[in-house]
Amino acid sequence: MEKVNQIIEALGLENKLSLEEIPAIDLYMDQVIQLFENKFTDLKRNEDEKVLTKTMINNYAKGKLLFPIKNKKYSKEHLILISLIYQLKGALSINDIKATLEGVNEKVVIGDYQLDPFYTSYLNLTTKNMENFKEDVQKREKDVNEEIKGMDDPHSEKVLLIASLVHISNLYRRVAEKLVDEIIEEKPVKGHK
Template identity: 55%
Template sequence: MMEDISEIINQLGIDRRIRLEDIPSIDLYMDQVTQLFENTYRPSKRRDEEKVLTKTMINNYAKGKLLFPIQNKKYSREHIMLIQLIYQLKGGLSINDVRIVLANLNDKMEKSDIELDPIYQHYSDLQDRQVEVFHVAVQSLYQDVQSELADMQGEHGGYLEQLLLVTALIQQSNMYRRLAEQIVDQMGERHV
């Protein structure tokens, strides 16, 4: 199954994201923003009918103060970067937690107290390294699962391998999410 797991990882599209160089230097209308996200993430969707980003989502982000104010119905490079961050964060955090994480950054953006390009580049560089770490970690986890099942042979071996791998992956996901939530709680306490 290791070949299968490597193939599955490759199909996930976890290395897909809007990079700094992909963001136009001109402001975009909402349709252009949704198209940019759709074009970037289409290959990594679980199901074809899923929407990557909709107008409603963007409007909700703006209304929920996840983005600093939009000017003339156009989205700047900085808005695109923030929407990318929201897109990633909402996969593991509640919208309220995302708001807490981005509140300070949005305040600074609105006051022009910070330049987002270098921060976004660091984010992108970290994501690249995390993809590499993920490949190695999943292979190691898979080997652990095989070691656990070494004494079990027979017709249920494939299913049990998948069962243990899924539960172990979810356990890791839960641990990372809980750690992120604890950090968000600390951020919320400081921002109040």
């Protein structure tokens, strides 16, 4: 399955919205959608899939995943949060994303938090994650080849690799969900200290 490396390269998984690509001026919703579509179009599974839609953005705003939008314009901080939501929604529920980002949103609103350094750290981690990911996929492929030795069944080989990748993905997702649960449990109940 030497094609796995080609698949990884073709997926555009290293695409990320850098701080330099986020305009310093506030954007209207259509401009936000265009920015994300242009940046993440390679990550779409097929042509019909949308990276971001008006409905998605409105749902994020209504669900309080983002601090309030002013004059129908989205600030740099909104775009950073939308970028984080875009990445988180692949593994977490909307409620889990809200719980995860709620404290960040609150701090941004009161002016007690600068998102730029946080987002820079996130981007640095994504770069390291990609390096580790590539090595890990190659190791999983090697493990599958050892398990299936002598069978000479390319279909079974692919199915085993798919199952292995999904399993490891589920393990990571479960740890992330437990961390979200800790955030929820640590949140003070309103009216209590």
